[in-house]
Amino acid sequence: MWIMIASIVLLVIMIIIIYIMCRYQQKRRAALESFEEPSLGRRLSSDTKKSFELSRRGSSIRNSIRKGSMTGKRVSDLTMVNDYKGEFGLADLMKAAAEVLGNGPLGSSYKAMMANGLTVVVKRIKEMNKIGKDGFDAEIKRLGRLRHKNILTLLAYHHRKEEKLFVYEYIPKGSLLYLLHGDRGIPHAELTWPVRLKILLGVAEGLNYLHTELATSDLPHGDVKSSNILINTNHEPLLTGYGFYPLMNNSHAAQALLAFKSPEALQSNQVTPKCDVYCLGLVILEVVTGKFPAQYLNTGKGGIDIAQWVKTAVAEGREAELYDPDVLPSAKDSMSSMKELVHIGAACVEDHPQQRISIREVVRRIEEIQQQNGGSTSRGQKGPTTTPQSQTGQTIEIMPSATDEGPEIQVLQSQQGRSNN
Numbered sequence: 196m197w198i199m200i201a202s203i204v205l206l207v208i209m210i211i212i213i214y215i216m217c218r219y220q221q222k223r224r225a226a227l228e229s230f231e232e233p234s235l236g237r238r239l240s241s242d243t244k245k246s247f248e249l250s251r252r253g254s255s256i257r258n259s260i261r262k263g264s265m266t267g268k269r270v271s272d273l274t275m276v277n278d279y280k281g282e283f284g285l286a287d288l289m290k291a292a293a294e295v296l297g298n299g300p301l302g303s304s305y306k307a308m309m310a311n312g313l314t315v316v317v318k319r320i321k322e323m324n325k326i327g328k329d330g331f332d333a334e335i336k337r338l339g340r341l342r343h344k345n346i347l348t349l350l351a352y353h354h355r356k357e358e359k360l361f362v363y364e365y366i367p368k369g370s371l372l373y374l375l376h377g378d379r380g381i382p383h384a385e386l387t388w389p390v391r392l393k394i395l396l397g398v399a400e401g402l403n404y405l406h407t408e409l410a411t412s413d414l415p416h417g418d419v420k421s422s423n424i425l426i427n428t429n430h431e432p433l434l435t436g437y438g439f440y441p442l443m444n445n446s447h448a449a450q451a452l453l454a455f456k457s458p459e460a461l462q463s464n465q466v467t468p469k470c471d472v473y474c475l476g477l478v479i480l481e482v483v484t485g486k487f488p489a490q491y492l493n494t495g496k497g498g499i500d501i502a503q504w505v506k507t508a509v510a511e512g513r514e515a516e517l518y519d520p521d522v523l524p525s526a527k528d529s530m531s532s533m534k535e536l537v538h539i540g541a542a543c544v545e546d547h548p549q550q551r552i553s554i555r556e557v558v559r560r561i562e563e564i565q566q567q568n569g570g571s572t573s574r575g576q577k578g579p580t581t582t583p584q585s586q587t588g589q590t591i592e593i594m595p596s597a598t599d600e601g602p603e604i605q606v607l608q609s610q611q612g613r614s615n616n
Contacts, residue, residue, distance in 0.1 A: 374426060477490055
C-alpha cells in the first residue's frame with residue numbers, strides 16, 4: 196500500500212518537474228523569437244513562416260564549389276553579383292515557402308530554399324535612398340568584389356525605390372550571438388577558449404580587410420556585433436551586414452547602426468572607422484565575459500554596460516572576475532591570455548577615438564595570443580579559391596535565432612545578473 200502511494204507521489208513530482216522544464220524552454224524560445232533582429236543564418240519557429248511558395252525539392256548545397264565571378268547579370272529583375280552558386284531570378288524567390296528570420300531597424304530577413312536545393316537568406320531593407328540607382332549599383336558591385344575567408348559574400352540584389360533586397364547564402368550554424376546566449380546545448384559547449392580565440396582573430400582579420408578595401412568609407416562595416424557574425428561548421432566567423440552606411444539615409448543610419456552607439460557618435464553624431472573598432476571591442480568583451488552588451492539594445496533595458504564594467508575592473512586589477520565561467524574549464528593554462536584579451540577589448544572601447552588601438556594592432560596582438568596558445572594564424576589571406584561560406588555543408592533545421600535581446604536579457608532584468616541587423 197505504502198509502496199503504491201509512494202510511486203504515485205513520485206510520478207506526480209516527475210510530471211510537475213517535466214511541466215516546469217517545458218514551460219522554461221517555452222519562455223526561453225519566446226524570448227528569442229521576440230527579438231527584432233534579422234540576423235542571417237537561423238530560423239524562427241514555424242509560427243513565423245511566410246509563403247514564398249518555394250518548392251523544397253532538389254539536392255542539398257554542395258560542400259565545396261568553385262569561386263564565382265562578378266557577373267552583374269540581370270535575371271528577372273534580380274542582379275546577380277556573384278554566380279558561383281548558380282543563377283536564379285526574383286521569380287524563384289517569390290515562389291518560395293520561406294521562413295521569417297526576424298525584423299529589425301534595417302528591415303526584415305527571410306530564409307528560402309530554392310528548387311535546386313540552394314538555401315539563401317533574403318534581406319529586405321527600406322530607407323536606403325541616399326544615392327541614385329547608378330551610384331547604388333556601383334557601390335553594391337564594389338561590395339560584391341570583396342573576397343576574404345571571414346566575409347560573407349553577396350550573391351544578388353534587387354533595386355526598387357521603396358525597398359532593396361540583398362541575397363546571401365544561408366549559414367546553418369547561425370550567429371555568434373545565438374551560440375553565446377541562446378540554447379545552452381552542444382553548440383554553446385563547443386565555444387571553448389581556443390574556439391573563441393579563433394573566432395575573435397577571424398573577426399578582427401575580416402574587419403581589417405574591410406578597412407583596407409573600403410578605406411574611403413567613414414564606416415567600412417558600420418554594424419559590428421555578434422548577431423552580424425555568422426559561424427560556419429569549422430567555427431570560422433563570417434562578417435555580414437557591412438558596407439550599408441554609404442547607402443543609408445543619415446537619420447536611419449543613426450538609429451539602425453551600432454557604430455552610432457560609440458561615445459563620439461553619441462556626443463557629436465560624427466562617425467569614423469574608429470567607431471568600428473569600438474564595436475569590435477564590445478564583441479571581444481562579450482566573448483570573453485559571456486555577458487550581453489547593453490549597447491546592442493535600443494530600449495535601454497537589459498544587458499550590461501560592458502565597456503564601463505570592464506574598464507572599471509581593469510583599473511582595479513580585477514580582470515579574473517570578468518571571465519565567462521563556461522570557458523574556464525578549457526582555459527586553465529591560458530589565464531594570462533584571457534587577461535591580455537580583456538586588455539585588448541578595453542583598449543578598443545576607449546571613450547576617445549584617438550586613444551583606441553588600430554584594427555591592425557588588434558589583429559597583431561590576438562595573433563600573438565594564439566601563437567602563445569599553440570595555434571596558427573592566417574593574417575593577410577584573402578580567402579581560398581572557394582568562398583568561405585561554401586564550407587557549410589547541407590541545410591539543416593535548427594533552433595530559433597537570437598537577436599538584439601539574447602535570452603540572458605531576462606536573467607539580467609530579474610536578477611540584475613547574452614543576430615541581423
